[in-house]
Amino acid sequence: MTDVEALIAAGEAALRARARELQMRSDIAELVRVAEALLAGAPPSLGRPMAAAFLFAAREHDRAAALYEAWLEDAEAPAAWHLANLAASHRKRGDAEGVRRAVARFHPWDLDPDARRTAARALAAFPATGRTLRVALMCTFTADQLEPSLRVGAAALGLSLELYVGEMDLLRAEIADPASGLYAFAPDVVILGTTWRDLEPHDPDAQADAWMGLWRVLLDRTSAQVLQHTFDTPPHAPLGHLDASHGLALAAARINARFAEATPARVSLVDHAGAVARFGAERWCDPRQWAWAKQAVTPEAAPVLVEEILAVLRALTGRAKKVLVLDLDHTLWGGVVGEDGVAGLSIGPPSAEGEAHQALQRYAKALERRGVLLAVCSKNNPEDARAPFEQLDDMVLRLDDFVAFEASWDPKPDRIRAMAATLELGLDSFVFVDDNPAERARVRRELPEVLVVPLPADPSGYVAALHRARAFEALAISTEDAGRTAQYRAESERRELRIHTSPEDYYRSLEMVATIRPFGPGDFTRIVQLAARSNQFNLTTWRLTPAEVASLAASERHVCRTVRIADRYGDYGLVMVVVAERQGDTLDIQALFMSCRVIARTVEQLALVELDRAARARGCTMLRGTYVPTAKNRRLVAGLYGDLGFECTETREDGTTVWRRAVDPGNPVENPWIAIHREE
Amino acid sequence: MDVHLRLQQVFREVFDDDELEIHDHTTAKDIPEWDSLMHVSLLVAIEGEFGIRFASAEVSGLKNVGELRGVVETKMG
Known part of the structure; x- marks a missing residue:
């Protein structure tokens, strides 16, 4: 291994330190030698800017600037110190336009103060x-x-x-x-x-x-x-x-x-x-x-x-920019709708990935509420691209939130150009968000006026990346924003209520609405995710597999229900799952788990309401529940069946308890605080 | 790496002059831009270069670059 190969292996920081050391010694010959070796031996994404940095230190400003410029054509988020070097090289060369081009590439996600000082000096060297x-x-x-x-x-x-x-x-x-x-x-x-x-x-x-x-x-x-x-x-x-x-x-x-x-x-x-x-x-x-x-x-x-x-x-x-153009697959949701199908997408909790994509949707929705136009630009079949918006409850964005919906296999720069023409807006009003670096590079290259947001690989960083671009700053909030203000006020009212009122008044004030459905194909992924993630509010900790969910859904003997909850402050989506099997005149509860986000507001009692109803419909006279203790579920649900009016009839050696509750045909169980919509 | 050369590099960057040569007897009078604000920038840059931290009183009575280098060398141990 040569000395330069060792430096390349040690990475950018080591190379930068070496260039600085040689600069201090004014060892021009060695700076140039290393630059040549970097160009010959390092991958261009590293070799070009680092060779340029060595040449800059050697005061070879023409060559440094040319190398930097070539690199910048492909660099997505160039480091501020490279841009400062480039600006300084152009300054030495007397190229005012070059200085301004370099400074225009500074981005808010690299706040290096020394680079800013160097760049400001380069700017100040020329008339405004x-x-x-x-x-x-x-x-x-x-x-x-x-x-x-x-x-x-x-x-x-x-x-x-x-x-x-x-x-x-x-x-x-x-x-x-x-x-x-x-x-x-x-x-x-x-x-x-x-x-x-x-x-x-x-x-x-x-x-x-x-x-x-x-x-x-x-x-x-x-x-x-x-x-x-x-x-x-x-x-x-x-x-x-x-x-x-x-x-x-x-x-x-x-x-x-x-x-x-x-x-x-x-x-x-x-x-x-x-x-x-x-x-x-x-x-x-x-x-x-x-x-x-x-x-x-x-x-x-x-x-x-x-x-x-x-x-x-x-x-x-x-x-300020006016239009936010969003990709779909792996950007607004996890997965590829054309391959995974609507049910295979990940959006919203309990999946961490789904949470991240949903957070981006929420951020975009907030922008939309204050007047930013949203558009979709996706390589998909149009019907595939629309289906998730129509079928998935956890989508924050809906089709009518978009002013343009371009789903086709045409190159994205063409589609964005067409959008700009239709909306009668300049391309410099557009911001482009896409998880795919190749698509971003193509838009950057073909539509330099468009602001392309460099997204990190992990979707949990999408919102921060979009926010740091600070593209949609407005001087004032328009009247359409009243809705958001009202929501904030309501949120604080809700907190007030919880502190100052009885539990019953608090439940009533939430104006909760439950939607109860049998298992449907669009929910399978979500049910599996919730089964996998629910540890605390989970009676039997049955980690349902996709195959089990599908076979339960098809079973005549089983009662399988999903429960969605919304209240006046928002939609929680699918938060509870219940599975029971008919065994003679008994309905045996085999799975009952719930997201902790809706705890302490009587949502769990809906399980009893629904099972009581299902039992009567099937002529069953008894409900039987089983609690299987784990390290995590004790605190929340060890006493749940007792609270719901069941009697403990058996305690096994491993701590498992079995509970029974008679079904009273003339006296159905009700929940006075939650309005129930049933879909069969 | 020689402390003097590293200090000189910091001076060149802070005062935007890549020909600048400093000596032990160099004082603020020799560098026109070396006012109280640039002094703070210089101290911050020196701290960054050598990975040290000056005490607030340590740098107020320095007479020239030689004394500054002395403080840096003491700090570096």
């Missing part, structure tokens, strides 16, 4: 082009470290920034003084960068009024959009847990709520508090950096804050 946005940073902390990320992010949106950075101690004075540098600058955007250090624990309303007073002055004297930071909370509050009820955390929450209740159209809130929370308050500020230079945001956190500012700028400058 395109639309210029004049941004005044009025912060109560040193804000200079936000500048590189702001410049890079704005350039990726096709904007040049003129920046005015106010003195941190003079924020109020500058806003008050009509002759201050702030007004001479004539800003398009004024960012009021505040932190918890500006708060007092007492009288939050007066503090909110004071900040909102500053907004009014700015709105009167400028035509700028005001971007107000929401207040974060201190990482180390002296009041401890009482801070939330008596301290700065309460003040921050109260002031943020006042801001949200009364934001004029020309004021936008920057989700500063959310950014701090997501990144971690303890890592957000380094107390030494605050002491040295009043830096309230570390270099690592600065790009995270800037992403929140850019989200508003994106909406403000009309850069």
Whole structure:
């Protein structure tokens, strides 16, 4: 093995360290030698960018830039440090357009602050082009470290920034003084960068009024959009847990709520508090950096804050996308409908994969509710592609949620182009989400205007990947969004109810509806999944196989039911399964299991309602239930049959108990809290 | 790897000058951009390069690059 082969085997980090070491020694000959060896011996996806990095370190900027450009044609989510090298090479070559092209490839999923600094310097080396946005940073902390990320992010949106950075101690004075540098600058955007250090624990309303007073002055004297930071909370509050009820955390929450209740159209809130929370308050500020230079945001956190500012700028400058194009197989659901059939798809719990796909559907549905258009672009037979939406209860999205539904075997770029024509929207309004890297590469190559989201292999990361693109930022929520707001309010009402009312009133308030069906082919996969996953609420822990489910469904002797639950807050889908066998005049319950998501709301009692009904219909006079103890089911269901009015008639050595309950023909069991729909 | 060369590389990156040469007697006066803000950036970059962490008081009274290198070498043990 040669030394370079060893480096290739050691991977990208080792190669990067080696290039840096040679750069420090100014060993140009060795840098070039390794670059040649990488091109000859490494796979292109690694060899090209790393050879370019070695050539960049050797100051061979023409060759480095050419190699990087060739690599970028195929690279899906290029690392920020490579892009920074490329921008720096173009800068040395005097290629302003090249710098801007490199910077446009920076993505929010790689927040490397050093790369942003290098790229911002490359941008600053050339005169601004395109639309210029004049941004005044009025912060109560040193804000200079936000500048590189702001410049890079704005350039990726096709904007040049003129920046005015106010003195941190003079924020109020500058806003008050009509002759201050702030007004001479004539800003398009004024960012009021505040932190918890500006708060007092007492009288939050007066503090909110004071900040909102500053907004009014700015709105009167400028035509700028005001971007107000929401207040974060201190990482180390002296009041401890009482801070939330008596301290700065309460003040921050109260002031943020006042801001949200009364934001004029020309004021936008920057989700500063959310950014701090997501990144971690303890890592957000380094107390030494605050002491040295009043830096309230570390270099690592600065790009995270800037992403929140850019989200508003994106909406403000009309850069938001309008259409989300979704693939189907392995994207909106697990499995391939054309091969696995509708019943073989995985969507929703209890399958972990199904949960992930359902989460993506839910995220898309939320986008749809606030006005984003959804479209399907799938390689499928049209009838296959539609069937899951029509047949599976766990699909969050329905056919009428889509403005376009393209299922065919044509190349996807063609279909998306046709969609854009039909909808009369530019391709730069489109976002494309597909699990298949080859489809993504093709759309990227043929439709460079379309934003292609790089999805991870694991579907549990789909939502995060789509979210990080921040493609659908809007300045305001439209009236159609009232529905979502109402839902949130209802959720908190439900929590209130549970705390303050009797169980009976709580059950009634949920407005539960159950749908009870015999086993149907569309549910087989789901039944097997639920049988496999239910450990706690499971009386016999019978892990039903697909074959057993099919044969039970066909059996005349068996009563097999699925129970779906919905309430006024949402649909839980298929949550309970019951299997009983007729043995003479007794109906013997062989399987009874339920998802823990619907526990403690009388859903389990429906099993008795239904079995009692089935027994009477078959002329049975006795129900018999068996409880087989396991380590996991004791706590929840050891006493279930007793609670349902059964009597224990037998206890076996292994702890298994057998229970009986007489069927009273004149007195059917009922559930007063759940409305029941039966489908035969 | 020589501490001086590594320090010099950090200086070159922070001050955006890949010809920059530093010496033990180099001070903030010799590098026009070396103000209090750049000083923090420099310290953060040095911490990253050497995997060390300065105490807040350790770096306030440094007179020149030589003293800075001294602190780094002490920290590295």
